[in-house]
Amino acid sequence: MRKVLPVVIILIVAFGVYYFFAKNKDGEAIVAAKEGPLKATKHSLEFNSSVDTMMSAYFSLHDAFVEADTIRVKQTCNTLAGATEKVNIDELKKDTSGIYPSALEQLNQVKESIKSICVQKDLATMRKDFQWLSESLYPLLKTIHYEGKKLYWQNCPMAFGDNQEASWISNTEEIANPYLGKKHPEFKATMLHCGEVKDSIMAQ
Template sequence: MNFRSGVPVGTLCIVAALFGCQPSPTKSGEEAAAKPAASLQAPYSQQYYDSLQLVMQAYYQLSDALVKADSLAANTAAASLKLHMDSLPVNTLQMDSSHLSIITGTTGSISAELAGFEGEQDLEGKRSSFQMVSDMLFDLVKNTGLKGKTVYHQYCPMAFDDKGAYWLSDKPDILNPYFGNKMLHCGETKDTLSYQ
């Protein structure tokens, strides 16, 4: 390959990286997905939702620590999140045993992932663990609801070498925990869950 043919290819790669996170001009379908059609039901006990709210607050602290690339704060938030997850009163959920078994399995998996979080040596490993926790926590919230709260399911298409990754937020603003200051606002809200 000579220099002349290499320059346009290199330029294209740089342009693709810069614009990879830019929202597309045709967003009608995305905007519809990001806006809830109506409030969803959260039919379980207030005790469960009070405890789940503590879980979510610890999760949002973990996300904020990763946005700031603060490994020590992330470890502290992950430990708090694990503590709240372990004390989540899933036994108060009035649901059939097979559904309850799925919920219990999800909470156990989240707790197990958080147990190894501090052992991750670098931010990349912590962010990978955070991604798994985010996906499982979203499933938990979708299955039980979160009374009186709105959860924004956000997505960065460039995370983990363009494999993409989701996270949860309590606000519509994009603050990317996978890149932090490198690409702070890279991403979009894919889904909004609003519970009454």
């Protein structure tokens, strides 16, 4: 019995030491997890949501141009116009980096381009306005430090003929050319994937 007792004591002590270090290790892991960096957003949830809604409408408009569907272009253009009006750009007045004036000017250019698309009747003219819309919208996203999903700035070197390039924004790397589309009078759908990614933007 006397020989067994020391062995039991040693086992108890060993278990206690193991339990202490195991618990302490887990505790440290939990603390580390709690103290890890959290992703902070610069804008309010309402602002980011309104920008996401605007971009969703823009992508629908892009798809309508790919399909060369004039009626759908009109419908999605009106949706985009409404979504753009709901972007509270005045929230940026509190930004200390002074981006508000540039953002306001770019947003107004976006709105003007949308209005022009909505009143046009010719698909080719609408596509020209879509080019100006894209050229205004992309720098706006850069200016406000867009906090949504990754976007791609894509370009076609012959969107309106030889040496007449145009760009657009896409939410995927895959090229779906809104200027040549699926129903081009000369190329049909053969130039649908003409273009390349020139730049990208995503939340910092």
